[in-house]
Amino acid sequence: MLQPKIGILDHVAIAVRDLERSKKIYELLGLEFEKDEEIVIDQGVKTAFAQIDQNAHLELVTPHGEEEKAIHKFLNKNGEGIHHICFLVENLQYAMDNLTSEGYRVLYEKPQIGAKGRLVNFIHPKSAGGVLIELSQKED
Ligand code: CMX
Numbered sequence: 001m002l003q004p005k006i007g008i009l010d011h012v013a014i015a016v017r018d019l020e021r022s023k024k025i026y027e028l029l030g031l032e033f034e035k036d037e038e039i040v041i042d043q044g045v046k047t048a049f050a051q052i053d054q055n056a057h058l059e060l061v062t063p064h065g066e067e068e069k070a071i072h073k074f075l076n077k078n079g080e081g082i083h084h085i086c087f088l089v090e091n092l093q094y095a096m097d098n099l100t101s102e103g104y105r106v107l108y109e110k111p112q113i114g115a116k117g118r119l120v121n122f123i124h125p126k127s128a129g130g131v132l133i134e135l136s137q138k139e140d
Contacts, residue, residue, distance in 0.1 A: 008088040010136050011049070011057040015074050015083040019048050022060050022080070026050060031058060040115050044069030047115050055088070059115070084122070086134035092119050095135050099123060111137070 016022035023033055031050040038047050046064040049057045061083060063072045074083055089095040092111045100106055105127040114120030119137040 008138075009056045010086045010088045010134075011059045012085050013047075013059040013061050013083045013134075014081065015071055015078075016060050016062050016080050017075060019046060019060050019062050022062075023048060023050075026058060026060075033060075038115055039064050040113075041065070042112060043071070043114065045071050045115075049115070059086075084132035084134050086120075086136050088138045089135050090138055092121060092135055092137040096121055104128065 014022070019037060027033070031052065033048050033050045038049075039045070040047065044063060044065045044067050045061050047062075048060045051057055061071055063069065063075065071083070096106050096111070105124040107122040107124055111119040111121050114134070114136060116139075118139065121135050123133040123135070125132045
């Protein structure tokens, strides 16, 4: 199978307890956060994005809602810190099939709707050297 086109870093996500408080250090370092924060219901998170360069962003991500989702669990276990990295792919289903056929553990059977309404999926950290990797389908 041909290699999927993976390689453009879209964002590094940091799990935080308080978005506003956590923005400050990055603003002092010159990053500017998008005015609108986004709630991603399916993931139980609220996010704030800041552009770093043409492709890459910093994402601050915090729990939203009552349900105990992945980000709650991560914060309870590890405290604040780097949560995942996200790469853009041309075709998410293709990338998922390719990774699965190579023995990697992709979390969802079907692409999910993530931040910015993009199709996303994740590679389990236990099959990716301890790093949670998100794949996000590039917008046209
Ligand atoms: N980075 C690295 N390792 C992680 C991790 C992370 N973010 N989250 C969990 N782990 C590790 C745990 O520490 C644990 O390791 P040990 O067994 O050595 O203690 C192991 O993975 C646990 O795996 P698990 O029992 O399968 O499941 P968890 O309940 O801890 O959930 C995961 C892990 C990846 C399945 C879950 O976090 C998930 O579904 N993530 C995808 C969705 C997501 O992260 N959403 C939030 C962000 C959304 C957004 O930004 O839009």
